[in-house]
Amino acid sequence: MKIPEKFHRLFETRTYGYLATVTPKGLIQNHPMLIFREGDKVKISTEKSRQKYRNLKADPRATLLVMDPENPYSYIEIRGKVESMEDDINNAFIDSLCPRYFGTDRYEKDPPGAKRVTVTIKPEKIFTFPPGA
Amino acid sequence: MKIPEKFHRLFETRTYGYLATVTPKGLIQNHPMLIFREGDKVKISTEKSRQKYRNLKADPRATLLVMDPENPYSYIEIRGKVESMEDDINNAFIDSLCPRYFGTDRYEKDPPGAKRVTVTIKPEKIFTFPPGA
Numbered sequence: 001m002k003i004p005e006k007f008h009r010l011f012e013t014r015t016y017g018y019l020a021t022v023t024p025k026g027l028i029q030n031h032p033m034l035i036f037r038e039g040d041k042v043k044i045s046t047e048k049s050r051q052k053y054r055n056l057k058a059d060p061r062a063t064l065l066v067m068d069p070e071n072p073y074s075y076i077e078i079r080g081k082v083e084s085m086e087d088d089i090n091n092a093f094i095d096s097l098c099p100r101y102f103g104t105d106r107y108e109k110d111p112p113g114a115k116r117v118t119v120t121i122k123p124e125k126i127f128t129f130p131p132g133a
Numbered sequence: 134m135k136i137p138e139k140f141h142r143l144f145e146t147r148t149y150g151y152l153a154t155v156t157p158k159g160l161i162q163n164h165p166m167l168i169f170r171e172g173d174k175v176k177i178s179t180e181k182s183r184q185k186y187r188n189l190k191a192d193p194r195a196t197l198l199v200m201d202p203e204n205p206y207s208y209i210e211i212r213g214k215v216e217s218m219e220d221d222i223n224n225a226f227i228d229s230l231c232p233r234y235f236g237t238d239r240y241e242k243d244p245p246g247a248k249r250v251t252v253t254i255k256p257e258k259i260f261t262f263p264p265g266a
Contacts (some may be wrong), residue, residue, distance in 0.1 A: 016205050018198055020153035020163040027212050027258065028196035030153040030163065032205055063161035065151055072149050072165055079160050125160065 001123040003040050007076045010066050011037035014101050018065040019044060021055040029055060034097045035066065041120050042078060045094040048115040056082050062121050073129060080123040088116035134256040136173050140209045143199050144170035147234050151198040152177060154188040162188060167230045168199065174253055175211060178227040181248040189215050195254045206262060213256040221249035 003011075017035035022028055029051060036043040042064055046053045056062060060082035068074035088094055094107040094116050110116070136144075150168040155161055162184060169176040175197055179186045189195060193215035201207035221227055227240040227249050243249070 016200075018151045018163055020161045020196065022155075022161065026194070028153045028155065028161065028194055029212070030151055030196045030198040030210055032198070032200060032208060061159070061161055063153065063163045065163040065165070067149075067165060075165060077163055079162070 001040060001080075001126055003037060003042075003076070003078070003123065003126065004128060007066065007128065008037065010068060010076070011035055011042075012100070013069075015066060015069055017042075017044070018067075019052070020063045020065070021052060022059050022061060023051060023055050024058045033064070034094075034101055035064065036093075036097060038120070041083065041122050042080070043093065044119050044121065045088060045097070046117055046119060047110060048117060053085075053117060056085065056119060062119075064121065075129050077127040077129075078121070078123045079125040079127075080121040083120045083122040085120075086118050088118045091116055093118040134173060134213075134259055136170060136175075136209070136211070136256065136259065137261060140199065140261065141170065143201060143209070144168055144175075145233070146202075148199060148202055150175075150177070151200075152185070153196045153198070154185060155192050155194060156184065156188050157191045166197070167227075167234055168197065169226075169230060171253070174216065174255055175213070176226065177252050177254065178221060178230070178249055179252060180243060181250060186250060189218065189252060195252075197254065208262050210260045210262075211254070211256045212258040212260075213254040216253045216255040218253075219251050221251045224249055226251040 016032040064078045149165040197211045
């Protein structure tokens with residue numbers, strides 16, 4: 001499943017993705033996320049105390065919507081599943097996103113003791129608008 | 134369940150909401166939507182040939198994320214259920230959103246014969262960021 005090249009630039013700018021997951025009680029959660037593309041997979045960062053982490057541990061379904069910030073009629077929706085969740089040792093992954101999103105070298109929004117996890121999502125269906133873009 | 138006043142302005146500007154629903158096959162769909170607030174409920178418009186319509190007919194769960202376009206760390210997430218789905222006679226509802234979103238009087242993005250439906254979503258949980266905003 002390919003992430004079309006046309007949308008690669010959204011993963012290179014300060015664009016947030018909107019990640020929909022399902023809670024253990026069956027509610028749908030939809031939250032903004034920092035996003036990273038590695039080939040045709042998507043990586044996100046979450047923290048072990050977060051609802052999102054509990055959701056993805058219990059239910060691997062994850063759908064990411066990424067909008068072109070300049071055009072609400074250009075977007076990609078990636079429906080996928082968690083392929084792996086790995087401890088983010090020394091915050092290497094989240095820190096690597098900071099120059100792009102915040103113009104800084106380190107992620108400083110977590111409380112002390114936060115335990116970051118890097119989640120890799122493998123797409124199973126990809127929809128774009130306009131279709132076929 | 135109250136939609137906090139601080140976020141009302143997002144329903145008065147050209148802000149899209151991101152609506153997450155579940156397909157009959159159990160996949161999560163996440164799509165941008167025009168949004169309208171009526172008191173503490175949210176109204177959206179969809180069309181009878183759309184996946185979103187089939188999803189909401191089969192499963193009333195609907196979660197709407199609305200971001201402050203000027204600040205990605207200010208947003209409201211509304212988890213709710215479909216309260217009603219009504220035929221949009223003469224496109225009265227979708228047309229009423231057009232001055233705000235498109236600066237026009239009529240919605241012209243549908244193919245001929247499209248059948249619009251107005252969906253009212255009743256919030257069951259509301260999360261804001263920052264919390265308590």
